[in-house]
Amino acid sequence: MKLWIALFFVTLAVGASAQSCTCKTMKWAVCEPSPCRCTVMVDEDVKQPLTCDKMIPKCFLMKAEMYRAKLNLSTRTLGGKPAETAIVDNDGIYDPDCEQDGTFKAKQCNNTEECWCVNSAGVRRTDKGDKNQMCDKLVETFWVRLELKHKETAKPVDEKKLKVAMADAIHKRYDNFNKDLVQDVTYDPEAQLIFVDVKKSKGERKSDLTRMAYYMEKDVKALPLFQDQAKFEPMVDGQKLEIANILVYYVDEEAPTFTMKGLTGGVIAVIVVVVLAVVAGLLVVFFARRRQQQMYAKAEPREMEAM
Numbered sequence: 100m101k102l103w104i105a106l107f108f109v110t111l112a113v114g115a116s117a118q119s120c121t122c123k124t125m126k127w128a129v130c131e132p133s134p135c136r137c138t139v140m141v142d143e144d145v146k147q148p149l150t151c152d153k154m155i156p157k158c159f160l161m162k163a164e165m166y167r168a169k170l171n172l173s174t175r176t177l178g179g180k181p182a183e184t185a186i187v188d189n190d191g192i193y194d195p196d197c198e199q200d201g202t203f204k205a206k207q208c209n210n211t212e213e214c215w216c217v218n219s220a221g222v223r224r225t226d227k228g229d230k231n232q233m234c235d236k237l238v239e240t241f242w243v244r245l246e247l248k249h250k251e252t253a254k255p256v257d258e259k260k261l262k263v264a265m266a267d268a269i270h271k272r273y274d275n276f277n278k279d280l281v282q283d284v285t286y287d288p289e290a291q292l293i294f295v296d297v298k299k300s301k302g303e304r305k306s307d308l309t310r311m312a313y314y315m316e317k318d319v320k321a322l323p324l325f326q327d328q329a330k331f332e333p334m335v336d337g338q339k340l341e342i343a344n345i346l347v348y349y350v351d352e353e354a355p356t357f358t359m360k361g362l363t364g365g366v367i368a369v370i371v372v373v374v375l376a377v378v379a380g381l382l383v384v385f386f387a388r389r390r391q392q393q394m395y396a397k398a399e400p401r402e403m404e405a406m
């Protein structure tokens with residue numbers, strides 16, 4: 100009888116531990132119990148082992164996503180600058196090369212002959228080149244600006260409470276993310292836009308802003324990457340904020356090196372307008388000078404006559 104009871108409890112315990120062997124931070128992971136090991140498919144016959152008590156590095160996530168997209172399992176959609184050098188991810192998804200620890204390799208080629216350099220968020224920061232493209236190191240993104248558009252709310256959003264509320268929501272949802280890094284929160288009530296500046300000091304390598312930003316991007320644009328599919332809805336003054344869209348700007352420790360070729364139409368238009376204005380200004384100065392010179396020329400003979 101005692102044996103049976105003992106067996107019963109052992110079975111229960113095994114059952115419970117088997118159940119708890121899931122990957123909280125990655126819903127596509129497959130786990131095997133005793134000992135609990137989770138992996139995610141990143142290519143045909145390639146299983147990436149995961150550490151599920153933390154958020155998964157973005158590079159692994161993108162690889163998994165690219166592989167799923169290839170199998171038609173899931174796709175991802177694309178959604179004011181915090182600094183002159185801020186960049187957004189216009190390229191969308193590619194199949195990245197990751198280091199052992201899940202950081203991006205500085206040079207990425209997307210399995211093609213065309214290569215480029217990325218920052219620690221895996222976002223392209225140079226023009227695309229050929230296979231001989233040089234990327235001497237991975238440049239760290241030390242500042243991300245999250246531009247969050249929220250849906251209509253019943254009562255106005257209290258701007259003063261927004262900063263603490265956003266820092267709390269991010270801390271709770273994304274692996275106890277360090278609240279101190281949520282440095283600035285500004286609000287545009289008319290546009291229903293919240294700007295969240297998440298910034299670490301240059302040279303700091305402990306906190307990973309890009310992982311948090313990527314999980315949030317997925318929370319808003321697609322579905323949560325977490326096992327738990329609860330939505331990301333920050334509470335501000337007792338009111339839940341539903342987020343409709345997100346845009347992420349990345350500021351790197353070193354400015355990106357796009358050339359004219361890589362400039363977007365908007366930037367080129369601005370440059371053209373500025374150049375035209377300068378030329379117009381120079382012309383005005385030139386003609387004004389000429390008129391003045393002509394007046395002197397006219398005035399001089401009269402002085403001569405007087406003499």
Ligand SMILES: *[C@@H]1O[C@H](CO)[C@@H](O)[C@H](O)[C@H]1NC(C)=O
Binds near residue numbers: 192193194209
């Ligand atoms: C990477 O390659 C895939 C197809 O293999 C393509 O759909 C995607 O646009 C490429 N991404 C970039 C950034 O070049």
